[in-house]
Amino acid sequence: MKGTKPAKLLRAAVVALVLSAVFAGSAGASPVWKFNGTELSGTEKIVGAAVSSSLTIPGMTTTCGHFLYTVKISNSAGTGKGEVTELPLFECGTNTVCTVETITAEKFPWPAHLTTVASKNYLVIEGVRVSIKYGGKGCSVGGLTVPITGTAGGLLDNTTESATFSPTTFSATGTALKFGSNTVEWNGLFPTEAFEWHREQALSVS
């Protein structure tokens, strides 16, 4: 059955509206930082301490017992922004004969922003740079300092007030950490809380 001309136009308009809504959602609308449901004004410092976190190059996983990050957050022009200012890493080792002699996060601050992909909110950290010097008897890369650089996208969960970094969240945000041409897998779960003006307030993004 052929539709009338006005009906065709109406259908086309509806399709265009639906497509534009879907496109806007998947391309990443901009969420903002909130405390107790109120949009943050000014700045706040949030701290995330890893429950577990590891960096993996095929065949070797580096794990740190203490993996923290500090982010100075704010909202600007309707978008949640941030700067990672600290990432102290302690008690690190590997699942191989290699030991971690030093591990250092460098070139702070690392700019960060919030984004939404497929209805999920992510924190994207740019300019990540971590140098790891391996050692240990028998370690094939002993004495070498391995620079890991790139961007990292972590999923933010309002219920648990945490950020999760995994291959899935990196894929969703189109981010990657690299060592040369190697992709470095980062897995980490970071419960996060305010450290200055909004202590003990519920942190959320939307």
Place this chain on the structure above:
Amino acid sequence: MTQGRLSKFSASLTAVLIAALSVTAVASAHTGEWAKFNYCPSTTAGVRKCLQAVTSGGEIVLGKKTVPIVHPVTLQGGFSAENEETGISTMFAATNGETLTKAAQAVPGGLLGIVPPEGSPPLVKALSAFFFENGLTGVNATLELAKPASEIQISQINLVSQEGVAMKLPVKVHLENPFLGKSCYIGSSTSPIIWNLTTGTTSPPAPNKPLAGFGGLLEFKEEAQIAQINGSKLVDNAWSAPSANGCGGILSFLVNPIINSQIGLPAAAGTNTSILNNTITIALAEQVNLH
């Protein structure tokens, strides 16, 4: 000593020597992943790590000629600890004397088209026509080290981080064909071709353009006692090549200019390219000794 006793003593001594040699041979016969380091001088003082780099593809553009690498070439041996300031290690020769294995690569089209100068003796014209224009007698190019292994430099960190020179390799190219004789070389120990290979991007003089290498994908084996880099692409297109020498035996004074003209030698920097596709395997010498 009687003749019989002397004979028995001699036989015993031979047996002992054979046994001793066998023990020496077994000592470097590693197994599994470690077999790649069978020719690493892992017990030599100063050797920190063992290396095997197998080039299984790529090409060499030398003046007007392009030679694809079809037959694998292996660089093997040991290397020193990194210099703390430069990060550079120097190579130690392989125990079997083949630090760079010799694999002849066919020069596509041979040297067809060679036309000796008009004033060449009839014999040269006839030989040239016979060997180069019949389409049957090909020309092979074999890459050889032009300097001792100690002149090879390696930067492990540059190799994987795609920055700077990862490997400095002094080489010469041996051209082989019955007419060219056994001593036809491009490059020599006194005038080597120097490749400053990178896995990053080159900055060559014109007419060559920047060429991107690739650091390859790192894979740890044997609990990270062995590091293997798969799919590494080492490139250099800023090197120059000298004229050919020793081609044609006693007729070299006539044949060298012909070869130079045919290949385009000497070839200035910016007209040559080397692309080496590798699998590189590295382990600590002390760990190699334990396996």
